Amino acid sequence: MKNKLFGFILYSLMIVSCNGQKENSHSKSKLAISSNTTTTESLQEIEDKNFEYWYGEKYSSRPDRFLQISEYIRKIFQDKKGNLWFGTNYDGVVRYDGEKITYFSTKEGLAGNQITGITEDNEGNIWLATNEGISKFDGKIFFNYRNSKDLCSRKIMSIYKDRKGQIWAGTYGGLSIFTGSEFIPVHVSQDFNSSVISFAEDSKGNLWIGTNYSYAYKFNGISFEQFIPEGREKDKSVTSILEDSKGNLWFGSMESGITKYDGKTFTVFDTNSNTIGNNEVWTIYEDQTGNIWFSSEGFGIYRYKDSTLVNFSKKEKLPLHAVQSIFEDLQGRLWIGGGNGLYRMENNTFVNITKKGPWG
Secondary structure, rough: OOOHHHHHHHHOOOOOOOOOOEEEEEOOOOOOOOOOOOOOOHHHHHHHHHOOOOOOHHHHHHHHHHHEEEEEEEEEOOOOOOOOEEEEEEOOOEOOOOOOOEEEOHHOOOOOOOEEEEEEOOOEEEEEOOEEEEEEEEOOOOEEEOOOHHHOOOOOEEEEOOOOOOOEEEEEEEEEEEEEOEEEEEEOOOOOOOOOEEEEOOOOOEEEEEEEEOEEEEEEEEOOOEEEOOOOOOOOOOOEEEEOOOOOOEEEOOOOOOOEEOOOOOOOOOOOOOOOOOOOOOOOOOEEEEEOOEEEEOOEEEEEOEEEEEEOOHHHHOOOOEEEEEOOOOOOOOEEEEEEEEEEEEOEEEEOOOOOEEOO
């Protein structure tokens, strides 16, 4: 796919290309179906104890820990075929195809077992950002890209497919782009020295990247421009970015809460304004009806609707200390993943989704 788009970016962005080849992992995936865990307790008894569990206890003390999809669910994604993918912190990626769940890890050829991003290209390949490089899965085989010079680092923080089909990788050492055969680093600015931890694209076609130490950058197709959300003078992190259906831009952070920008005015939701419980915000999501959802470390999730914030947490049976991912599937169901497992929202409460379900 060394097309006109790549040629344009090559010259206009001063990309520094390094020599490196992709690594083929020819071991076919074993499609390892998770085994059912035997237990002497009924699912109802486990569920009742699970609802008693909260932040004060360790995951290892949960009576149903062996039934959980994983201890940490970092990313949730649905492909064109309707398969749901769940990226974990230690167990690789889990696919639910409507009938069964399948685990893919380094044993099946995955580059690394920590999943920090999932996307799908125009050909239906699944791309996975891991702690040991990038994996492309064609449904049978994993193709791994691990060259740290091409990727700026083997530790991948995020991955994104833009509207033109271009694959971008955010790494611990910077930004890289896929040429069709390899990844090569992208020059953002002279003083740029940050990890790229989030991506978004606005209605004008601009690509936004969030960093850990350099705020946000907007790429208009030719050059990058730094953007500093108001109230972030000390906290330079941008953990997540969203342009909602009304054209507002939302920016999450590690220490400054969440900022909404309508093009003229900044609105900050943080602990200083007593609007959210914790200033650490890792994910922002807009559902099909226009509700904005975002996490707050230790306080579950918040819904922004009609200029009103509503918190969903312990009362609604969402025992997730650190929410990492919010995702609405094709059926309109809201899935929540984080440090304590996987949950789905049903009638304003949350149901724990384990290896045994309920999936329907």
